Amino acid sequence: MKNCSPWSLSRPSCSLQKQVTVMSMNLNDKLDKLQGHLHHVETSVALSEIRTQLQELTKSVESCQSEVSEVKRDMAAIKGELDAVQQVKEEIEELREYVDRLEEQTHRRKLRLLEQGLTFFLSYAIFSAVLGMFQFGYNTGVINAPEGNIENFMKDVYKERHGEDIQEDSVKLLYSVAVSIFAIGGMLGGFSGGIIANRFGRKGGLLLNNVLGIGGACLMGFTKIAHSYEVLFLGRFLIGVNCGLNTSLVPMYISEIAPLNLRGGLGTVNQLAVTVGLLISQVLGIEQILGTDDGWPVLLGLAICPAILQLILLPVCPESPRYLLITKQWEEEARRALRRLRASNQVEEDIEEMRAEERAQQAEATISMTELICSPTLRSPLIIGVVMQLSQQLSGINAVLYYSTGLFISSGLTEESAKFATIGIGAIMVGMTLVSIPLMDRTGRRTLHLYGLGGMFIFSIFVTISFLIKEMIDWMSYLSVVSTLSFVVFFAVGPGSIPWMITAELFSQGPRPAAMSIAVLVNWIANFVVGIGFPSMKTALDNYTFLPFSVFLAIFWIFTYKKVPETKNKTFEEISALFRQGNGRSMLNCVNALEQRMPADQAALMMEDKPPTETCKHR
Numbered sequence: 001m002k003n004c005s006p007w008s009l010s011r012p013s014c015s016l017q018k019q020v021t022v023m024s025m026n027l028n029d030k031l032d033k034l035q036g037h038l039h040h041v042e043t044s045v046a047l048s049e050i051r052t053q054l055q056e057l058t059k060s061v062e063s064c065q066s067e068v069s070e071v072k073r074d075m076a077a078i079k080g081e082l083d084a085v086q087q088v089k090e091e092i093e094e095l096r097e098y099v100d101r102l103e104e105q106t107h108r109r110k111l112r113l114l115e116q117g118l119t120f121f122l123s124y125a126i127f128s129a130v131l132g133m134f135q136f137g138y139n140t141g142v143i144n145a146p147e148g149n150i151e152n153f154m155k156d157v158y159k160e161r162h163g164e165d166i167q168e169d170s171v172k173l174l175y176s177v178a179v180s181i182f183a184i185g186g187m188l189g190g191f192s193g194g195i196i197a198n199r200f201g202r203k204g205g206l207l208l209n210n211v212l213g214i215g216g217a218c219l220m221g222f223t224k225i226a227h228s229y230e231v232l233f234l235g236r237f238l239i240g241v242n243c244g245l246n247t248s249l250v251p252m253y254i255s256e257i258a259p260l261n262l263r264g265g266l267g268t269v270n271q272l273a274v275t276v277g278l279l280i281s282q283v284l285g286i287e288q289i290l291g292t293d294d295g296w297p298v299l300l301g302l303a304i305c306p307a308i309l310q311l312i313l314l315p316v317c318p319e320s321p322r323y324l325l326i327t328k329q330w331e332e333e334a335r336r337a338l339r340r341l342r343a344s345n346q347v348e349e350d351i352e353e354m355r356a357e358e359r360a361q362q363a364e365a366t367i368s369m370t371e372l373i374c375s376p377t378l379r380s381p382l383i384i385g386v387v388m389q390l391s392q393q394l395s396g397i398n399a400v401l402y403y404s405t406g407l408f409i410s411s412g413l414t415e416e417s418a419k420f421a422t423i424g425i426g427a428i429m430v431g432m433t434l435v436s437i438p439l440m441d442r443t444g445r446r447t448l449h450l451y452g453l454g455g456m457f458i459f460s461i462f463v464t465i466s467f468l469i470k471e472m473i474d475w476m477s478y479l480s481v482v483s484t485l486s487f488v489v490f491f492a493v494g495p496g497s498i499p500w501m502i503t504a505e506l507f508s509q510g511p512r513p514a515a516m517s518i519a520v521l522v523n524w525i526a527n528f529v530v531g532i533g534f535p536s537m538k539t540a541l542d543n544y545t546f547l548p549f550s551v552f553l554a555i556f557w558i559f560t561y562k563k564v565p566e567t568k569n570k571t572f573e574e575i576s577a578l579f580r581q582g583n584g585r586s587m588l589n590c591v592n593a594l595e596q597r598m599p600a601d602q603a604a605l606m607m608e609d610k611p612p613t614e615t616c617k618h619r
Contacts, residue, residue: 023057118262119343126266128313129253130273131306132206132246135213137277139239139303141401141426143179145285146296151175153293154229174229176532181233183528185240186247190520193248194369194513198327202253202320205245206310212242213307221301232300239303247500248520252512255504256320257341260353264440264501264568271497272433277306278401279426286419321350326358326509357508357573367511369518378511380579384564385503385519391449391556392499393526395456396549397491399534400425400484408484413477421481425488432492444568445498445505449560452494457553459487460546467543499523505567508576 143150151171158166189212196205219235251270258266281299285291290299318337325334334354338347372378404425408418439448466480503519504512538545565578 023053026053117259118266119341121343122257122259122341124313125257125317125341126254126269128310128317129206129250130269131310131313132209132243132250133270133273134277135239135303135306136243136246137274138281138306139182139243139277140274140281141278142281142285142299142303143182143236144405145282145291146299147175149291149293149296150178150232153224153296157227157229160227178229178232178236180528180532182236182240182243183524183531185237185242186244186524187521187528189241189244189246190248190524191244191517192241193245193252193520194515194517196245197249197252197323197513197516201323201328202249202256203314203317204319205249206253207314209242209245209249210307210311212238212245214304214311216240216242217301217304217307220303221297223300224297235300242307244520244524247523248513248516251500251504252516253320255501256322257318257337259342260571261441261569263505264445265437267501267504268433268437268440268497270500271492272430272437275426275429275433275492275496279423279430282423282426286423322354322357322509325351325354353571353573354509357571357576367514369514372511372514372518375511377579378507378515380563381506381576382515382518385499385506385515386522387556387559388449388499388502388564389519389523390526391453391552391560392495393523393530394549394552395453395491395495395556396460396530396546396553397456397488397495398527398530399545399549400488404484408481413481421485424485428485428488429492429496432489433496436493436497439493440497440501441568444566445494445502446560446564446566449494449498449564450557452490452492452496452498453553453557453560455490455493456487456495457550457557459483459490460550460553463487463546464544464550467545502564502567505570505572505575506579508572 151174154171154174155166158170189209193205196208199205200208216235216238219231219238221235223229223232223235251267254266254270255263283289284299284302290296318340319333321334321337321341324330324337331351335347335351338350339345342350367375367378372382404422405415405418408421409415413421436448462483463480466476466483470476470480499519503516507515534545537548541547565575567575
């Protein structure tokens with residue numbers, strides 16, 4: 001477009017005026033010459049020059065008219081463009097009003113989601129599902145108490161087969177196989193969780209998984225009748241696969257059926273079921289109940305009870321509404337499931353929240369584990385999920401659970417006192433997990449995890465100090481017990497339950513099964529490594545056994561503070577949006593800092609009121 005400034009518009013008229021002035025002066029000069037020197041110049045020649053000048057003047061006038069016409073066309077084009085700009089401006093205003101209305105609707109919808117409460121049928125569904133985590137806790141602790149009885153059984157079987165006594169080292173090796181093969185099965189089950197969840201659904205996968213639970217429990221229960229420790233190995237492996245699938249499917253199912261404002265507390269019920277199962281196995285395993293040569297097969301076989309109970313209770317529960325709507329595209333079935341879980345016909349807020357998640361994650365609807373690992377957007381939450389699982393297993397808690405009796409004896413307690421102190425660990429874990437349930441949705445996942453890791457770090461140092469000076473000061477054995485119990489208290493506050501929960505929260509419907517499979521696999525591998533490696537580490541480090549765990553706890557605390565976002569009162573779509581930003585780390589740090597400064601009600605709604613990056617800029 002030509003330059004349409006005032007100068008450019010006045011230029012043609014100025015040029016014309018100048019040319020007319022020059023022509024006028026030339027004509028006057030010619031006339032003067034004709035009057036003064038008529039005898040020297042012929043009149044015809046002068047008139048010819050005047051005619052030529054007039055022709056040039058006419059051409060200049062026509063050129064000026066052409067430029068004026070062009071200027072008029074330019075002005076008309078400018079006017080058209082100004083009208084288009086005005087129209088675009090009006091459209092932008094309309095779009096802004098629409099976005100404002102949409103934000104207001106989202107705000108009201110989230111407020112209604114935060115007002116949802118716990119219903120009877122939701123409680124029933126949660127209880128039915130966490131029987132799988134109870135199974136995991138029970139079978140984690142049940143093998144420890146009857147160690148001597150199982151070793152005696154293995155000696156008898158070996159002598160009957162080979163006619164000679166088995167060496168003590170070989171017995172210890174066979175028993176370690178019975179313990180560790182459970183974790184190997186757990187790795188397989190945990191890694192398969194995503195495939196099972198996508199193919200059969202969360203509820204369907206749990207129901208099918210009980211076949212493995214019943215089969216494994218029966219094999220363990222009939223080990224002595226079969227007179228074969230290989231049957232025990234197979235039973236422990238099958239029950240390990242069962243528990244591995246439970247650790248993947250149960251947190252996924254609970255996180256998907258729980259209301260937004262109760263997701264943290266209900267997710268903590270996973271760990272509560274684990275600790276209750278662990279405590280019951282410890283109590284039943286004492287010599288006065290089933291910790292005998294005749295009672296230990298019954299003790300192991302009781303694992304059939306939670307499997308059968310879940311088979312009876314779970315069919316009444318609905319499938320995960322998110323699975324039905326987002327994965328299967330069965331909207332009416334999802335509505336029916338929500339009506340039962342919420343005890344209300346008003347489920348549009350939940351449906352719309354699921355649709356928002358679906359729209360945001362359509363590209364990841366069928367994501368595989370390879371795609372999950374390679375995705376730049378999902379790599380950050382995957383790393384967080386994996387490190388959170390490692391923070392649970394490499395904190396040293398399994399060393400306490402597996403070998404607490406020996407630790408207490410080495411600290412100076414009698415064998416009987418050490419066994420009851422071990423039962424006390426289970427009771428404390430149950431009690432503190434109950435305390436953490438209401439705190440999860442008030443204080444937040446990240447905050448509780450930091451408190452838990454920090455407390456465990458402090459008391460792991462105290463445990464090391466008590467081991468070092470227990471021979472110098474008699475009452476240091478009691479400091480060791482108190483420090484160990486306090487270590488367990490802080491584990492139950494955060495690291496015990498949060499890793500299971502937050503991994504499911506960090507991912508939307510598409511990548512969630514694959515992410516859970518990878519995270520649970522890492523959890524079981526770390527579990528296996530600690531269980532196998534701790535006796536050797538204890539022999540090598542002696543009184544400094546807990547120092548490596550102290551170092552790990554410090555690293556995990558720093559990682560949680562720097563990298564882990566707060567997921568309290570955030571929808572799955574909002575959590576996923578945190579990692580879709582280009583500057584993920586600085587934004588997460590800003591969000592975490594803001595939520596620590598804000599009141600609870602403002603922090604809960606911060607993500608929808610203003611994007612995190614914008615909020616940070618205006619601080």
